[in-house]
Amino acid sequence: MEDMIHVDRAMSTQQDIKISARKVQVYYGDTHAIKDVDVDIDDKTVTAFIGPSGCGKSTFLRCINRMNDTIDVARVEGDILIDNEDIYDAKVDPVQLRAKVGMVFQKPNPFPKSIYDNVAYGPKIHGLARNKAELDEIVERSLSKAALWDEVKDRLDAPGTGLSGGQQQRLCIARAIATAPEVLLMDEPCSALDPIATAQVEDLIDELRQSFSVVIVTHSMQQAARVSQKTAFFHLGNLVEYDATDKIFTNPQDPRTESYISGRIG
């Protein structure tokens, strides 16, 4: 396990808490998918959610930007605070929340529009650009941040769906960061990508940490070890263990965590 953690990420001493979840329960109809999850996610940090399939890590992730609202049978209880504001408060409009909490999905899902329009869509609907020049600048900045600008700058009018899988995922990341979110949620962003594209996206995640709080769900423990500073291990809807990444991988407290990272369950 040691060799996986090739970067020793020093935790900065004073971390601000960005997201704070208390006693979160999620039900899908009669299924109790998330049980009593308490977690504090730091600002400007990459937090990884790991765990076997169906353990609820993606479900919990989707609670943070209320994407579960789109599923009719899903019901969320408990409190999730972002900057000390309850995002499930009746006064919160999920649409406004999602501008603040961006999301990148498991499968690259660019709009069937041009590369430019893909990135410009968010800023346009949120009115972030006053004119075309500003919009151009946002598009260029987002694509550069997503390490895609050099590859696509000559064909911004080409369809986003015509890019390769890795490029599409980076386009989706560019699209997510174009609306200047404060939190970026990533649901297994590399599961459909080859190792080279994965490495590019991982480098990107590390860079995004400068500006956002990044929460990433991943099936790959190596990936969690490579990119994250803190790791949460979910099992059967419970948050089993949550600690600094190197601690989870080298000295897990819970026997279930140990079994999982050593490959005995999951």
Add this chain to the structure above:
Amino acid sequence: MTDATSSAPAAAPSPAQHASLLSESPRMKKRNAAETRFKMYGVIAISIGLAFLVFLAYSILRNGIPAFTQTVVNVEFTLTQEQFDDAESKLLKTAAYTDIFVEGVTAQFQEKGLNVEFDGDTIERLLGKVGGDLRTFYRENPDQIGQPVQLQLPAASRVERYLQGRLTRDMVVDGRFLEVADLDVVDVMVDAGIIGSAFDWNFITGTDTGVDNPGGAGIGASVIGSFFMMLVVLLLSLPIGVAASIYLEEFAPKNKFTDLIEVNISNLAAVPSIVFGILGLAVFIQFAHLPQSAPLVGGLVLTLMTLPTIVISTRASLKSVPPSIRDAALGVGASKMQAVFHHVLPLAMPGILTGTIIGLAQALGETAPLLLIGMVGYVAREYPDGLTSGLLDPNSAMPAQIYTWAARSDEAFFEKAWGGIIILLIFLLTMNIIAIILRRRFERRW
């Protein structure tokens, strides 16, 4: 190959465990035979279908093509100034022209050595009101007096059928329309070589006639009637249908009530169209007092009938848009409506358009509801003279016109009915082609 087969037994000492790949196992043979049989069934089914289609197309064309042509009598005729002045001075002017025409034609026959006696009544039975037509022509073109003029006179439908061999002398009973002696004149005309055929534009552009004049009947007015009905159907059912589908599919809460609506929409699509007809009669004509036989009422009834088709196809195409697109839009903070209108609807457009055009095509060919609101049987003798008149004045529609013709006792109308079917099929084909083109065009926008 020889190497492989010769070495196979050596390499496989126990055939039960190591069967050669080069020979089919009994089980494989069975499976392949089943597949071959299944393909055969498919080929047979398609062949039967094609045979029916070919037979249908053949009989429609065979029976319908004659409706587009018309038997004409070509006569070269010269009217002198004296004859003109003489005829104009008479009391019965058109009769005078007819007599002049009879004289002229008889003289032409005699030049060719053909002798036949006939009078103005015969000519009227064979060629219609020639005298009146001649008078109108010469009064409008006085410079043609004294010049030889080529006249092309449409023959009565009975003459046409006599020439086709479908009417024999002993079938002629009603002397009002045709006498047996008239057929002698026709025989002489054939000998003189003046009978030909011409394309009948009147069939396409003309209006319907009464039961006694099959030759002059045209489908034009009912095409206009159908056009106005389709206009009403399109303008009402497309926006209502698409809006209803978007609401039900994307916004409506999923509960017992919306389930009930959904089941009812599916059932409505299967309701016999005559039910919509009687509904239209009760609601639009008896309750709302809209005019009978009006394309507006027809369009409203057909809208009711088309709506379920459009709703179902629109919902299906909305459903087929991958949910990842909705997630993507919501994920960047689009509102539900923005997600639907910016991303889902454009992708669903080809399906919506196809469904709409198929619904329209279905409505175009629908006859049963029109029976009940009085469009079948209405003799569309006039063209509407504008939008309001087109919507509110009584008119017929293509399928209703075909039905009316097929129901008339005079056999000559059958051919008109077949011809009408050809026109209707051309319209349906055009609509389907438009559907395909639109689908291609929208799909190209990835």
